[in-house]
Amino acid sequence: xxxxxxxRRRFNQLAGMAAASLAVARPTHAQxxxxxxxxxxxxxxxxxxxxxxxxxxxxxxxxxxxxxxxxGQQQSIxxxxxxxxxxxxxxxxxxxxxxxxxxxxxGTPMIAPGASTRFTLTPSPSGFRWYHTHTFAGKDLxxxxxxxxxxxxxxxxxxxxxxxxxxxxxxxxxWDGHFMSNDDGYMNPVYDVSTINGKMLGFGDPIKIKxxxxxxxxxxxxxxxxxxxxxxxxxxxxxxxLDGNAVPxxxxxxxxxxxxxxxxxxxxEMDNPGTWVLGEVRRxxxxxxxxxVFEYANTTGKPxxxxxxxxxxxxxxxxxASTAPSPDTQxxxxxxxxxxxGHGNEEQWLINGLSYPQNSAPDKLPRLRGxxxxxxxMHNKSMDDHPIxxxxxxxxxxxxxSAAEISGIDKDVVLVPANTTVEVEFxxxxxxxxxxxxxxxxxxxxGFMMVFDYA
Ligand SMILES: [Cu+2]
Numbered sequence: 001x002x003x004x005x006x007x008r009r010r011f012n013q014l015a016g017m018a019a020a021s022l023a024v025a026r027p028t029h030a031q032x033x034x035x036x037x038x039x040x041x042x043x044x045x046x047x048x049x050x051x052x053x054x055x056x057x058x059x060x061x062x063x064x065x066x067x068x069x070x071x072g073q074q075q076s077i078x079x080x081x082x083x084x085x086x087x088x089x090x091x092x093x094x095x096x097x098x099x100x101x102x103x104x105x106x107g108t109p110m111i112a113p114g115a116s117t118r119f120t121l122t123p124s125p126s127g128f129r130w131y132h133t134h135t136f137a138g139k140d141l142x143x144x145x146x147x148x149x150x151x152x153x154x155x156x157x158x159x160x161x162x163x164x165x166x167x168x169x170x171x172x173x174x175w176d177g178h179f180m181s182n183d184d185g186y187m188n189p190v191y192d193v194s195t196i197n198g199k200m201l202g203f204g205d206p207i208k209i210k211x212x213x214x215x216x217x218x219x220x221x222x223x224x225x226x227x228x229x230x231x232x233x234x235x236x237x238x239x240x241x242l243d244g245n246a247v248p249x250x251x252x253x254x255x256x257x258x259x260x261x262x263x264x265x266x267x268x269e270m271d272n273p274g275t276w277v278l279g280e281v282r283r284x285x286x287x288x289x290x291x292x293v294f295e296y297a298n299t300t301g302k303p304x305x306x307x308x309x310x311x312x313x314x315x316x317x318x319x320x321a322s323t324a325p326s327p328d329t330q331x332x333x334x335x336x337x338x339x340x341x342g343h344g345n346e347e348q349w350l351i352n353g354l355s356y357p358q359n360s361a362p363d364k365l366p367r368l369r370g371x372x373x374x375x376x377x378m379h380n381k382s383m384d385d386h387p388i389x390x391x392x393x394x395x396x397x398x399x400x401x402s403a404a405e406i407s408g409i410d411k412d413v414v415l416v417p418a419n420t421t422v423e424v425e426f427x428x429x430x431x432x433x434x435x436x437x438x439x440x441x442x443x444x445x446x447g448f449m450m451v452f453d454y455a
Contacts, residue, residue: 064151355447
């Protein structure tokens with residue numbers, strides 16, 4: 001308890017510091033070397049020799065550096081913004097105070113161009129997390145999550161059985177987006193280039209493996225807007241964790257589905273020597289570059305791609321049958337809708353009839369109380385699927401698409417398909433402002449956010 005109090009005071013101090021540096025827009029000169037230094041600066045990504053993408057990156061690489069922390073072990077962080085726009089870094093999946101969580105809607109200060117910020121954080125919970133920018137893109141489809149500001153974050157557990165020989169981290173991303181009007185008149189981003197770890201298929205280094213290895217794959221969908229379906233030809237995935245949290249029932253599948261911001265950890269038995277493609281199942285997305293080559297030692301030849309046999313994906317397969325719903329859980333209805341502004345125009349997104357920030361006014365906001373367990377009953381009354389993210393908390397999937405109640409799947413993002421209802425439960429045990437939003441950048445930019453607050 002004492003540590004958390006001290007930490008909190010420290011955070012407040014540091015939040016003040018960051019605000020000061022925003023005002024003077026001048027780098028903070030640190031006396032000691034931080035544990036983690038992130039430098040945000042313009043960068044040209046070579047997705048292939050013919051595809052150069054001018055973007056913004058962490059430490060001159062896309063994805064940013066893989067950050068490993070140990071659960072509960074305090075880390076000092078320094079972020080330098082050498083770009084020309086204010087920036088902010090969100091630590092996705094961690095339980096951090098709102099002052100440093102990395103959303104301006106929660107009160108984390110933005111870092112002005114040329115300025116730096118320093119703070120400490122105590123990482124929890126363990127598992128596969130990530131860090132990314134949390135700014136506004138609007139009509140500029142090179143900014144915010146459309147760009148290169150994302151990276152892997154692994155919070156090592158206090159003990160790790162380590163039933164694998166090597167770990168591989170892969171990030172799926174889409175680039176060079178432009179808005180296109182679809183049949184119903186809605187504007188959606190479409191992309192010319194898709195990459196895994198910043199490279200188009202055939203242009204990155206192959207992943208070298210040895211027969212008999214057990215590889216633990218950590219895969220992140222950092223796409224600004226797109227759901228992706230992934231398969232590794234000749235192999236299957238034994239899914240052990242969703243969004244970094246162990247699933248109650250591991251299952252072996254031939255294809256993974258990842259909505260924006262979702263992560264999957266899976267073990268692959270490397271028992272089929274050859275040269276294989278891991279890639280997007282949809283042909284046109286793989287043709288745009290979303291693939292990477294797995295190459296066994298002493299094999300040559302053209303990488304092989306086979307369409308997976310089963311294209312089924314659902315969350316249920318990893319869950320256990322439900323435990324009885326706890327009687328003291330309070331239900332909160334959240335209705336998602338689009339307000340259409342006419343053919344070729346961008347729609348506005350509404351939660352319970354209002355966009356952010358109107359929906360988060362004290363008289364409109366569902367009231368939460370610390371220590372209480374809640375069930376969000378999310379009714380998606382739109383024609384789009386939405387990857388819904390709750391900051392600073394983990395929720396448990398309880399019902400997906402009107403199927404039977406389930407339990408045991410803890411996540412921080414859930415895809416709520418069009419015209420369905422999804423129910424999740426969480427314990428309100430991280431007081432302060434908490435951002436709830438659709439992780440699709442163009443949707444959150446057009447009002448699909450809400451900020452809860454409780455003491
Ligand atoms: Cu959405």
